[in-house]
Amino acid sequence: MSRVAALLVFIVACVFFALLQRSRPRLLSSPAVRYSYYPASILLAIVALNCLLISVGTDRMYFLQQAVYGLSLGSVYALIALGYTMVYGIIRLINFAHGDIYMVGAYAGYLALTSLNLPFIPALIIAMAVAALLGVLVERIAYKPLRNSPRITLLITAIGMSLLIENVWQKVFSSTPRTYPNIFAGSYNILGISIDQSRLIVFIVTILLMLGLQYFVTYTRPGMAMRAVSQDRDAARLMGIDIDRVIAITFAVGSALAGAAGVLVGIIFPQIKPTMGIMPGLKAFVAAVIGGIGVIPGAMLGGLIIGVSENLVTAYVSSSWRDAIAFGLLILILLVKPSGILGRHTREKV
């Protein structure tokens, strides 16, 4: 009986979600709704999935546990995805080297925690600073001279930069994995779900960083300049905005977030190595595309979706299919709505 009820709830939730989607533009115009909309929809989706699982008779606690794990992994993806999306929004480039900047951030955090024996917060800040510096450096060396070149040239350069960082790193630090010190060992029990302290920290830090980013982009002058440049570079230039500086700031901010993600991933999955950036980098890009590339809330949404679905696939299917799910989702979204869930449809002017 309860199974049937759960199934009904699931169906109602789906219909409600579909209706919500249709009136989204109107809803989002009110600021009160705007900030609660995405968390609320994710919550709704989890409730709906949960009901579905009850209806097919799976262990609910196990599912919730996996979903929570997925959320912490997803928040790391989301942090990386933000950098992709910001850079894409501003210079229309898939910065392939972004995943490697995340890797360098993880190493910087590791060195700060072990060699310098610093506590967590300073180590995080150092990692973010190092990543930001590297991001700006990559932009200056490789992308800036090509600003007016065809997109394919830029894209190939980005692929080249990614491989370069990765392999130089491998030569310098060797390919042996390093292990992060175990700084957050405890775990909490909330409503029957056990949550590791480390995962909770990851989630909290991510949320704080995202709120900070949202504030930066919406209310500060550089943030406004950034949005202006992403709308129309030439018009922004004519309004007296220093394009080069804005692009550098974008790379710095995006890379800093990736650096933070590197440290956060280090405290959940302690093993780090020079090639660790490839897969999360690609998946984070996929997350950005799924959410709608160039749209900041989209990157968060996409990251969480990928993190949760990846963990669920691992839990219910097999971990060896884990890497396929992100790309499967990518193909699906590109076929159904190429501009992404929150993306706007653009038409080429003829």
Add this chain to the structure above:
Amino acid sequence: MQRHPNQLRGSLIWIATAALALLVINVMIARDMLDSYIAGVLNIAGINIILATSLNLINGVTGQLSIGHAGFMAVGAYTAALLSIHYDTPFALNLIAAFVTAAIAGFIIGLPTLRLRGDYLAIATLGFGEIIRVIIQNLRITRGARGLVGIAWVDSFFYTEIIAILTVLIIWRLVNSAPGRAMVAIREDEIAAETVGINTTFYKVMAFVIGSAFAGAAGAVYAHKQTFISPNDFTFLKSIDVLVMVVLGGLGSITGGIVSAVSLTLLPEFLRFIDEWRMVIYPLLLVVVMLFRPQGLLGTKEVDFRAARESIRNLALRLSRRRAELDESGGAVDVTLGESTAANTLQVVVEQETSCRGKDGESSSKPLLQTNGLSIYFGGLKAVSDLNLSVPEGALHGLIGPNGAGKTTVFNMITGLHPPSEGEIYFKGRRIDGQPPHAITDTGIARTFQNIRLFKDLTVLDNVKIAFHLTAGYGLGSALVQLRPFHEKERWIESEALRLLRMFNLHDRSMELAKNLPYGEQRRLEIARALATNPSLLLLDEPAAGMNPQETANLMDLIRRIRDEFGLTILLIEHDMSLVMQLCERITVLDYGVTIFEGTPEEVRTNPRVIEAYLGEEAV
């Protein structure tokens, strides 16, 4: 005949040289003069040639960035390996099977993803490459990460070489035929390609399928050479290897790709330290090439002995000229001279033009183009609403209105670029709305663009030749076999293209790159290209924009002349009122998407509503 280095073409000398080199290698192998190690390296070089050439067709020629080539190689390799292990089939059969399965995989993947553009396509191919690998890693039949062993060993330099030659030959011939020109056109400007009648999706998928198929063949050769394969042979890095070869050689240059495929295979063998640092040097090379020579070593050019000889001669000439220039300066006067002769020729033609057409009477009863209640919405904005246009055969109809009135949108709807939201379009009595642009071009509608869309990096001649796509009348098969009818057709296209260029006084410029033409000539070239599709209705979008009064006068004569000579019906958007009033027989006036008046120039000139909406109240 004079050739531009960027003109698409084939070269026999190359094939002869390659054949000679291979003959020497074969004799040496047969006589045991090369040890098996060197033979093995040469074999890998051959496989890399196949991979680079096939990827070049997708990335360089068609301009679709694919970074998942290793995935298709894997499909071919596993197909051949499984057949060999389980059924003990001969190599030739495995090869064909690999070719076919990789082609099928390419089709399945290409059809949905090639609707996407640029970056998205790159990421989708990357995703598919990874998915293929994950699938291989998880299937029992492929034995997961352990890989497959016991594939029949084939001493295959001979086979590799034959397949490499076939690959190069087929792709070379393809590139130098109508289908290849269509692919190049897609690379240069997809929308313009579509409007000269090229089914862009079809040709993109074709390039993708052919490229994937040959990658599959390379995989089969690889599997039989190694006798052992595992998913780790076909990672993202393998795709990057191939991409580096193509980029280094120059995207679009087949010979360049071959040269760099061979050098990048041989180099690490000679310089051991390179092998150790390969994964640092390759990406560095990629970045440096992109930064300092983004077109690659050869750009889209091909290595051509004749071109080499010519450039040496040019160099000598330039040296001697510089010496001469030291003595005297000047010599920039002839440019203006050329312009005025062009004007004169047109003047002569206009005088001949008095021989009028005499069919106006009966044809006006049935319109050539008719739209009923045509409307389109962009979001909430109704850009054009309820347009009822009726253009009789042979007419010269004008479409005017203030900026943003929706004139170009009307053109976009007629040519299929923006499907209308409501209403119908009839052309020659058949309904055409909802059809893709290339199909509409095929029914006989051609257009030019407000902001000229030429294939900028191709020659003037190639621009026109591409537009003969619909009338080329041969397919992939005859492009590959190249029998006599093919050559006759190609000669016909070339002579027709030159005839058109002569008519537009552009034949002296036929080997110039389109982007190097002055503005007025670019406009004329765009009209010539439109005419090459053999239209009965020509849509001209602001043909006189940016022209001076003299050029505008010449343009008017040209428009009248082509209408008579080609029996055209012309629909024209223009802001130059004197041109519209003198040229057009009927005029439709749009304002905010609404038709506010239709009539003769005289009526338009005196209609108060038009004057108020269009010319402004003070003009009354």
